[in-house]
Amino acid sequence: MSITTQKKVQIDVKNNDTTTESKTEQPRVVYDTKDLNLWYSETHALKDINLEVTENEVTAIIGPSGCGKSTYIKTLNRMVELVPGVGTTGTIAYKGKNILDNSMKVEDLRTQVGMVFQKPNPFPKSIYENVTYGPKIHGIKKKSLLDEIVENSLRGAAIWDEVKDRLNQNAYGLSGGQQQRVCIARCLAIEPDVILMDEPTSALDPISTLKVEELIKELKKKYTIIIVTHNMQQAARISDKTVFMLNGEVVEFSETDQLFSNPKDKRTEDYITGRFG
Amino acid sequence: MEKLEALHQNNKMNARLRKNSIWKSIFFLSTLFGLVVLAILIIRVLIQGLEWIDLEFITSRLSTQADKAGIMGAILGTLWVMVVVIPVTLIIGVGSAIYLELYSKKGKIQSFIETNIANLAGVPSIVYGLLGLTAFVRLMDLGNVVLAGGLTLALLVLPILIVSAQEALRAVPGHLSEASYGMGATKWQTIRKIILPAALPSILTGSILALSRAIGETAPLTVLGIPALLIPFPQGLLDTFTALPMQIYYWTLDSSLVAEYANLAAATIVILLLILFILNSIAIIIRNKYHQRN
Numbered sequence A: 001m002s003i004t005t006q007k008k009v010q011i012d013v014k015n016n017d018t019t020t021e022s023k024t025e026q027p028r029v030v031y032d033t034k035d036l037n038l039w040y041s042e043t044h045a046l047k048d049i050n051l052e053v054t055e056n057e058v059t060a061i062i063g064p065s066g067c068g069k070s071t072y073i074k075t076l077n078r079m080v081e082l083v084p085g086v087g088t089t090g091t092i093a094y095k096g097k098n099i100l101d102n103s104m105k106v107e108d109l110r111t112q113v114g115m116v117f118q119k120p121n122p123f124p125k126s127i128y129e130n131v132t133y134g135p136k137i138h139g140i141k142k143k144s145l146l147d148e149i150v151e152n153s154l155r156g157a158a159i160w161d162e163v164k165d166r167l168n169q170n171a172y173g174l175s176g177g178q179q180q181r182v183c184i185a186r187c188l189a190i191e192p193d194v195i196l197m198d199e200p201t202s203a204l205d206p207i208s209t210l211k212v213e214e215l216i217k218e219l220k221k222k223y224t225i226i227i228v229t230h231n232m233q234q235a236a237r238i239s240d241k242t243v244f245m246l247n248g249e250v251v252e253f254s255e256t257d258q259l260f261s262n263p264k265d266k267r268t269e270d271y272i273t274g275r276f277g
Numbered sequence B: 001m002e003k004l005e006a007l008h009q010n011n012k013m014n015a016r017l018r019k020n021s022i023w024k025s026i027f028f029l030s031t032l033f034g035l036v037v038l039a040i041l042i043i044r045v046l047i048q049g050l051e052w053i054d055l056e057f058i059t060s061r062l063s064t065q066a067d068k069a070g071i072m073g074a075i076l077g078t079l080w081v082m083v084v085v086i087p088v089t090l091i092i093g094v095g096s097a098i099y100l101e102l103y104s105k106k107g108k109i110q111s112f113i114e115t116n117i118a119n120l121a122g123v124p125s126i127v128y129g130l131l132g133l134t135a136f137v138r139l140m141d142l143g144n145v146v147l148a149g150g151l152t153l154a155l156l157v158l159p160i161l162i163v164s165a166q167e168a169l170r171a172v173p174g175h176l177s178e179a180s181y182g183m184g185a186t187k188w189q190t191i192r193k194i195i196l197p198a199a200l201p202s203i204l205t206g207s208i209l210a211l212s213r214a215i216g217e218t219a220p221l222t223v224l225g226i227p228a229l230l231i232p233f234p235q236g237l238l239d240t241f242t243a244l245p246m247q248i249y250y251w252t253l254d255s256s257l258v259a260e261y262a263n264l265a266a267a268t269i270v271i272l273l274l275i276l277f278i279l280n281s282i283a284i285i286i287r288n289k290y291h292q293r294n
């Protein structure tokens, strides 16, 4: 209950910000990663990562397979801890608080940081139940409020018109692209501040991909988005900043236009011109 | 030359096809063998017992006179035993499975426990009878009552249930629980709302199959000293009882004394088979319903 009303106000304020004065203000850092190292038992998967993610921007992470993109993005909401034997050093400050030292409850963090996965993963439940899952586990029970959340979230994920007449049907009956947008709606329903997306379009056809890309551009007005993608055109189309990773290290991190048109590092250039990876 | 080679290859092809059909017949015959033996057994039992089944047979009490004897006592006994077996196995079985699969740290101790549970599933049922005799009948001094029989049979099927419930939980796709954790759900919320509902059909199927195993078991009950005498109908957990397989066992034993007892045993087998058939059908229906949904 309280999260909803609170967040509404916040969203409105943000909207005003982006249209008028935010350009002149100091941009807020949402995630500040300092000297992050991560091991899967013996594998040193992330090496001395230093990154700043700015509010209301789309940050894209690119790099060859196995370079640690998923690992990094899963560290940001601590999902990586589900793998046994993971160890980290360094800090990741989320809005000023280090999330790696357990001072913040992991459930709390994941309520503020939503995640969309590579493969659409709706629950084997109705579309309605999928979207209300998050609000319900956080204690919202009132039917009218849930109805409102469902409509807002599905509209936010640009799928309301396609599913509004069949909210009570199983989400498995939707196409892959529709499922992914329902998953995005499900994520919006917990009203996160940040959305993490791990190759959200890699399982989708070109038209669904385009729809999700349009959606991401829309979402960035309200949310901070970090997206992993294998598709460099996609990174170029939708992101403000781009991170290029290689073998667990950040090779280059800059404005997207800059990174693609004028890469500073030879390895970045090789990668984006398709010479390896 | 070219032609020869083609012919050669053709020969090889024929040989392979022949081999294929030979194997096919072997597999078909093995299947047929099982089916035929089963059919003969069932037909024999039906011929012997069917005539003896009527409402009276099902609803009367036991009697030494073959034409007056009924199996109501055994049916009630079996039902009462189920009243013990179902909750005990479900709670302990699913509980252990959840702990082993979702909470405990994967390591040496975990795999040691799992191996032993799997081994327990293969221990002969008579050993469970001895355990039940020692623990429940003598140590707890329950006597050969419903509770003792039920707990013994529960122990017997518990390993089967734990293993099948663990498999059911493991089969729930990881991406579902990931989605739930990703939204800030706690472990328990994820288990209760996502993992258990998804695993429930398989868990139910597994427990119904375990249950039908318990219903059909005779050996542990003979060890417990379950009688097939003229005892009153069991009315609670602490009453003495007899069960359908025990009834079959004693009638078969005594059929050398009274020939009709063989027919009574056959008739009881038909009833027991019917109950097992119904249980298994329920398991299959649940499974199919679940598969359709996916």
Ligand SMILES: Nc1ncnc2c1ncn2[C@@H]1O[C@H](COP(=O)(O)OP(=O)(O)OP(=O)(O)O)[C@@H](O)[C@H]1O
Pocket: A040, A043, A045, A063, A064, A065, A066, A067, A068, A069, A070, A071, A072, A083
């Ligand atoms: N669960 C795990 N256990 C052990 N090692 C892992 C695990 N997951 C990933 N790794 C290793 O960590 C490294 C980084 O993997 P990660 O999945 O982050 O790569 P990625 O950049 O997302 O690759 P892709 O583009 O193929 O998704 C790889 O060397 C991988 O083998």
Ligand SMILES: [Mg+2]
Pocket: A069, A070, A071, A198
């Ligand atoms: Mg990945």
